[in-house]
Amino acid sequence: xxxxxxxxxxxxxxxxxxxxxxxxxxxxxxVRTVVCQARNVGAARAIGAQLALAAGARWLAFTDAxxxxxxxxxxxxxxxxxxxxxxxxQVRDWGAHGDGVREQFDALYRxxxxxxxxxxxxxxxxxxxxxxxxxxxxxxTGEDVALxxxxxxxxxxxxxxxxxxxxxxxxxxxxxxxxxxxxxxxLGGALAVLPAIx
Numbered sequence: 001x002x003x004x005x006x007x008x009x010x011x012x013x014x015x016x017x018x019x020x021x022x023x024x025x026x027x028x029x030x031v032r033t034v035v036c037q038a039r040n041v042g043a044a045r046a047i048g049a050q051l052a053l054a055a056g057a058r059w060l061a062f063t064d065a066x067x068x069x070x071x072x073x074x075x076x077x078x079x080x081x082x083x084x085x086x087x088x089x090q091v092r093d094w095g096a097h098g099d100g101v102r103e104q105f106d107a108l109y110r111x112x113x114x115x116x117x118x119x120x121x122x123x124x125x126x127x128x129x130x131x132x133x134x135x136x137x138x139x140x141t142g143e144d145v146a147l148x149x150x151x152x153x154x155x156x157x158x159x160x161x162x163x164x165x166x167x168x169x170x171x172x173x174x175x176x177x178x179x180x181x182x183x184x185x186x187l188g189g190a191l192a193v194l195p196a197i198x
């Protein structure tokens with residue numbers, strides 16, 4: 001990975017009930033892949049994390065298939081010297097939603113240092129801290145929030161930063177029933193209690 005701060009980086013793509021050409025594309029790029037049929041984001045993230053830990057990783061960085069990280073994303077996470085880093089997201093294209101959704105998102109979302117957003121698409125954690133709190137739980141949604149809450153309960157240090165911003169999609173089709181995609185759909189309807197993901 002470019003500009004990784006001199007760190008050796010192992011890329012692992014977890015293909016959870018994947019039906020497109022992702023495996024072939026990843027393999028063609030020399031990226032390690034693992035196939036599972038969990039249909040469970042928590043279980044899928046845990047599988048990838050375990051493979052990285054078995055390979056000797058000291059830092060785990062997580063993102064999503066519909067997201068794009070900056071070339072220096074991992075280096076920026078490591079610069080914070082924290083037990084975990086929670087970064088922000090920006091939406092690539094709002095075309096799937098009306099103007100009102102973008103306006104409500106902009107009004108509610110804090111894309112700045114000190115925010116309190118939690119995104120599985122932009123999360124980093126030391127191997128030691130990940131192990132200490134038991135890793136990702138096999139949750140169909142909110143696995144990232146649950147992990148960060150356990151880190152907080154242990155008093156571990158978390159950097160809440162916008163310097164590691166990730167670009168993601170304004171997806172309308174999603175698997176996590178209370179994830180980012182669901183939040184955007186909820187913004188498009190009657191504004192109710194929003195999931196913790198926002």
